Amino acid sequence: MPALPPFDRPLRAALFDLDGTLVDTLGDFVAALDAMLADLGRAPVPAATVETLIGQGSEHLIRGVLAATGPAEAVAALEAPAWAAYQGHYRRLNGRRARIYPGAAAALGRAQAAGLQLACVTNKPAEFAEALLRHCGLRAPFALVCGGDTHPRKKPDPLPLQASCAALGVAPAEALMVGDSSNDVRAARAAGCPVVLLSHGYNHGEPAQAAGADAVLDHFDQLWPTA
Ligand SMILES: O=C(O)COP(=O)(O)O
Ligand SMILES: [Mg+2]
Secondary structure: OOOOOOOOOOOOEEEEOOEOOOEEOHHHHHHHHHHHHHHOOOOOOOHHHHHHHOOOOHHHHHHHHHHHHOOHHHHHHHHHHHHHHHHHHHHHHOOOOOEEOOOHHHHHHHHHHOOOEEEEEOOOOHHHHHHHHHHHOOOOOOOEEEOOOOOOOOOOOOHHHHHHHHHHOOOHHHEEEEEOOHHHHHHHHHHOOOEEEEOOOOHHHOOHHHHOOOEEEOOHHHOOOOO
């Protein structure tokens, strides 16, 4: 089993992305978006299209789905009602079709046992991230949850990572970002955090190996392995 690459400084924290990293939420997104589209009188969107749009926050997702299911010139006018409908449906459906990736909970436990402080740094709105983590029984290991609306800018901006590191009292070089997409890599590079990706996630339709992370892992067992 490949070990983690050596990092510049010993790790004191780990920042975990949520969608596509800890939890497979594609089914939740598709269900909420299809309910939103039905409210707007539109046909459902293929899951494969949704998968390429996850990871850059709900606004990006909704704009992309509106553009994929109707005329481009209608997107701006529909954004506000679509967002209101989506929020209501997502709040109702959050977690119902979600699946924790194999080994995720155990990896969080090993990270804690290794003395690392943990934060969840996601572009999902904080309310939905908190509720999903509780639903999945994954909230307790995290000292903080930083959502896409917690700060004025979201990933790939470094701000959520920098602010989370400051709140945990660690330097970015001491905090490993664990994500699934190039968005996580860009944010980590800009913040100065080392970064590894799990290949089971979404990465905007591209292979995770193309995203420029320090390592790409196929399974959580490769993070802080015990043997
Ligand atoms: O786009 C989203 O809401 C999901 O974002 P995440 O991959 O940062 O958790
Ligand atoms: Mg993700």
